[in-house]
Amino acid sequence: MTALKKYARLEATGLWRASPDAQRREVIVSIGDATLVISDLKDQALTHWSLAAVERANPGKTPAIFHPDGDPSETVELPENEGEMIEAIETLRRAIEKSRPRPGRVRWMGVLASVMLVGWLAVFWLPGALQDHTLGVVPEVKRVEIGRALLKRIERVSGPVCSDTGGLAALALLSSRLQAGRLAVLPDMAQDSLHLPGDLILLDRGVLEDFEEPDVAAGYIVTELSRRDASDPLRDLLNVAGLRENFRLLTTGVLSEAALDAYAEHLMTAPATKPDLAAQLARFERAALRSTPYAYARDITGETTLSLIEGDPMNGKLTEPLISDANWLRLQAICGS
Template identity: 75%
Template sequence: MTALTKYARLEATGLWRATPDAQRREVIVSIGDATLVISDLKDQALTHWSLAAVDRANPGQTPALYHPDGDPGETLELPDNETEMIEAIEKLRRAINRSRPKPGRLRSVGMLASVAVVAALAVFWMPGALRDHAIKVVPEVKRVSLGTALLKRLERVSGPACESPGGSAALARLTKRLEVGRVAILPDMTRASLHLPGRLIVLDRAVLEDYEEPDVAAGYVLTEDVARREHDPLRALLEAVGLRENFRLLTTGDISSEALDAYAEQLLMRPAATPPVEAQLARFAQAELRSKPYAFARDITGESTLPLIEGDPMNGKLTAPLMSDADWLRLQSICGG
């Protein structure tokens, strides 16, 4: 058992007495690995008390008086101004007491239960660490699976993803040209675009059908790609579904259907992605794509997207067509429009 991170650097002063006849000594008290460490003023350890065997002689009174379980002759007195240390010890004692076996159970289970309770508390206080661990160990194939599962839930609202022989082939060529993972088109999404785990970007059909050139749709794709790089979509999912689902993903490899349903609803209500302009422009430059068409599609006045207009990396440069006219027409018709 390790001390909780919250108390790792916590120290307090107190009065310690080894036996009833001994003189009380001023000591430094700290919480170590499964122990209460009592040291002299030169930082030399005098004794270690097991946290699982610390008892309080005067509950609710101050100064707090502690002793090892079964040995009331050795005492540690903490003054009432050391409230943080007293609260830390009491919290750990309560956690351990809750884990003690009920009558009829083997006493040896008590220590294991204590370890489990303290470990559970540590995890509860460190959800970020658990989430970070999940993000590191979840393989790409599971990310793809989660992205596909979320797409299926979006389809319940929007309708099935659009497909057609010519349109799907044109979309695949555009995806390869932009060097992004996967792109899906939904027929009636409540927003223009979003991104999901597994490098999956979703567009509403309107970004294809409402504009005369493919640069607008490509701009939405690149912007979502930048947003994905700025904030991992798996992290966003785990932040939204909570600690229990984070733990479920680590232990079973899945997230519950209910949690995915709720998160899919949240996605449709979120505002459009607004990654840093510098990162956007760098991504447009990498793809050799004009940013102006996308900027004016987002704001026809250009007021809110002026940096994308003035910083267009392709200003004054000759650029090859993003795709052939025939492919663009096929892509615009992928939803049957």
């Protein structure tokens, strides 16, 4: 998007609040690659918001208050003297909004054309071809929306996402170090880790609190990344939801509540798929991360994870700490007491 390049170096000072009961703190707001980056005064990223999902709580008023779509509890305020950044965000929001399909005659013609196309595919191609077509046209913003909807359902069982401010900042640092995208920690998840559409990886608090070093939690993250590399998370969802939901998503852009409920339950109860060992170890090597701590965390005897121990790409090599000890302690306390 041309507008993104125009504002690539723009920065502004604002006030960020992670939740309604959290203290506001001064931050630097900048525009990244399709994201709004919120950093502390030491230039350490606190959070990233997708530009496609940024909403303004008080249009036309100052200080301008922005929040992620669907989550007005987290806000950033930009004062009147940061008018250039406010206008930049509004310009990008308008550009994204214009790119979205509009209701009306053109939309109905598009829906009709999609229905005809789907009918032809259903007759002459295998269901896999229909699924491939759907995955090819679903935009990233829709994947993020689906991932967020699944997370809300998982939270009903696991409890709400852990949101200690210091812990979130440390989590952002770990995500940046591993190039893992969006991470979230849940207090009582049935699985150690999960990945959802929209580049979202979930961790149970136990993988942070039950171990003395961050390499174990990082191992769970890297392993989820290797699973995500092997199979598109949205494809996994459609495989479980079936052909009807595939058709619904392609023609209407939404999945039924029942399908989302069923898939969230599936994620929480189905055994995790075993990643390809070579791909998994390649991910560890790319992250310059030891696989041995993760292997012993999975099996204290090492018997069932011997291949991860013997194949450790960092064996005999010096590795840099993932995060500082202070940030590791903050991360372990992300869910509070």
